[in-house]
Amino acid sequence: MTEAGAVPAEFLIYQDVWERVHPHEYDVSSRFKFSAVSSRYPKAPADTIAMWIADMDTKPLxxxxxxxxxxxxxxxxxxxxxxxxxxxxxxxxxxxxxxxxxxxxxxxxxxxxxxxxxxxxxxxxxxxxxxxxxxxxxxxxxxxxxxxxxxxxxxxxxxxxxxxxxxxxxxxxxxxxxxxxxxxxxxxxxxxxxxxxxxxxxxxxxxxxxxxxxxxxxxxxxxxxxxxxxxxxxxxxxxxxxxxxxxxxxxxxxxxxxxxxxxxxxxxxxxxxxxxxxxxxxxxxxxxxxxxxxxxxxxGHTWLDNIRKALGLNRKLVHFYFRQQNINCEYTMGKAGYFLWLNLSKTATCIDEKASASKMSQKSVFNPASTFDSCVSRGVIGSDGNQFNAPGWIRLNLACHPLQIVNALDRLFFR
CATH class of the missing domain: 3.40.640.10 (Type I PLP-dependent aspartate aminotransferase-like (Major domain))
Structure with missing residues (x-):
């Protein structure tokens, strides 16, 4: 599990907006996003990160x-x-x-x-x-x-x-x-x-x-x-x-x-x-x-402004992650929303696999997930691209704590 030190402080300025950091802290009864994981994805590990349904990990105003x-x-x-x-x-x-x-x-x-x-x-x-x-x-x-x-x-x-x-x-x-x-x-x-x-x-x-x-x-x-x-x-x-x-x-x-x-x-x-x-x-x-x-x-003006700023940092964090890890993959977040739209079918590459792996963990090697099922088996639940008539893609909800985003990307790109 990635620790806080892996995320620069500049991306944690609005971390208090978000409720949870680690999957084991989830109250699975609190939202369908968590409670339905075990029944819908029985092969997913216990510490699965839920990034599928489009709601946010923050309590309403x-x-x-x-x-x-x-x-x-x-x-x-x-x-x-x-x-x-x-x-x-x-x-x-x-x-x-x-x-x-x-x-x-x-x-x-x-x-x-x-x-x-x-x-x-x-x-x-x-x-x-x-x-x-x-x-x-x-x-x-x-x-x-x-x-x-x-x-x-x-x-x-x-x-x-x-x-x-x-x-x-x-x-x-x-x-x-x-x-x-x-x-x-x-x-x-x-x-x-x-x-x-x-x-x-x-x-x-x-x-x-x-x-x-x-x-x-x-x-x-x-x-x-x-x-x-x-x-x-x-x-x-x-x-x-x-x-x-x-x-x-x-x-x-x-x-x-x-x-x-x-x-x-x-x-x-x-x-x-x-x-x-x-x-x-x-x-x-x-x-x-x-x-x-x-x-x-x-x-709700001030509340929403803080959410927007937190999401803006999360989007910047995604770009930072791929640059830091020297990962070249096809993805977009567009100009609006809180989704990462990632192509699993187009093989991702890493400029320096050993250097990238050492940044994450001594046990990690670059080994990107290539199918939706492989994402599930690694403990990352997004929305299958088939739901959008785009097989081979996955949608990940970024309206969550920045550490959770890094944890999910680690699982998807390193083993």
Whole structure:
């Protein structure tokens, strides 16, 4: 097990943000992320590091928990609360214009995407989606008897993520866009967003976004900065064909409530049709989740800033680790999110195997894991790339203590 001395102090400045360091310290009953490991991965060792489910190893802001608890005691019975002004103020602070009347509460981002597809598409329609992308979004398309049209991304000479415009389909009815992308962390350049919106407007294609990871942007040198709403730099007319969906559940680690989700739809006709479809299925956000959202957006600025800074250091630590160990491998964290997207199928190399091994342990030798199963056997549980239609890759959750990140990478690259 790697000791604290293996991680320079500069990466430990925000270590108190994170709850746990070593696997043996986990309370396995505290979260599904830990409790399900033994049943889902029976061959994993007892000290397995859980880096699969996308939640964070940090307790939510105590003020949010207190606010929710007080509400349960004093506002029992059927309740409702308008989240529009809270969402509007949150985005105004990010210099992003959102009208309070454009906000529709929804039970979850996935349910919102599912309802949007049911409402605006008919069986057999083509729906575009980035590849790779979050599996449940693809499931929404398939489960509605729609045809998946994969859209490829690429990186231009300036290092910006763009779409291969030749892979777009004029015949599609919708584009389900995970932005920032999960698992790659890709953030499309502003010019690419403009081109995509123009293409979709010209061909009557509805854009449905999942922007749940947008609070964790790292556009420059891994310094934290929220990602603006998709296409927010475009004029109001251009943005009318977009259903933005998001939630506080990721940013404020409120999946257990769950934190309220919402759709932002500026076009009144689209919004009315969508709102009716949500209400008819009773898929509005629950009152407690609405309360949690208001508390998060009004009280959570400092808490979230510290989380962002801690994640920025964790991302820098990953780059540092590979440089220090002289490891050359294919990986990305993109410009947003808290995932390391690592290619296991492309053999990693080490410039000086003996020197690298001696830095880790006298017993360690460079021997990179090459399959998801081999990662499990070494005690590192990530998300299998097959879930994202990307076999041979693994997604690792970096929202954890920096020592845990180093421990996991040690296991994956040294034996």
């Amino acid at each position: 105590p003020e949010i928990s207190a606010y929710v608890a007080d509400t349960v005691q004093n506002a029992y019975g059927y309740q409702d609360s308008d989240m529009g002004e809270a969402v509007q103020r949150w985005f105004e602070a990010q210099q992003c214009s959102v009208s309070s009347g454009s906000v529709v509460s929804v039970a979850s981002v996935i349910s919102a995407v599912d309802v949007a597809l049911k409402t605006f598409c008919v069986s057999g329609d083509e729906v575009m989606v980035l590849t790779p992308t979050y599996g449940p979004l693809v499931d929404c398309i398939n489960n509605n008897s729609l045809k998946v049209h994969a859209v490829n991304t690429k990186r231009d000479e300036n290092g910006d993520d763009t779409i291969d415009l030749s892979s777009l389909s004029k015949n599609a009815t919708a584009f389900v866009l995970c932005h920032p992308n999960n698992p790659t962390g890709q953030v499309l350049s502003a010019s690419c967003q403009s081109e995509l919106i123009q293409f979709c407007n010209e061909h009557g294609i509805l854009i449905i976004t999942d922007e749940i990871h947008s609070e964790f942007g790292f556009l420059s040198n891994d310094e934290p900065l929220p990602i603006p709403l998709f296409g927010s730099h475009c004029d109001a007319v251009a943005q009318k064909g977009i259903i933005h969906t998001s939630s506080v559940s990721k940013a404020f680690n409120l999946a257990a409530i769950p934190g309220a989700s919402y759709a932002i739809i500026e076009d009144p006709v689209i919004r009315a049709k969508f709102s009716t479809a949500i209400a008819s299925r009773h898929l509005e956000a629950s009152y407690l989740s609405q309360v949690a959202l208001k508390a998060a957006y009004s009280l």
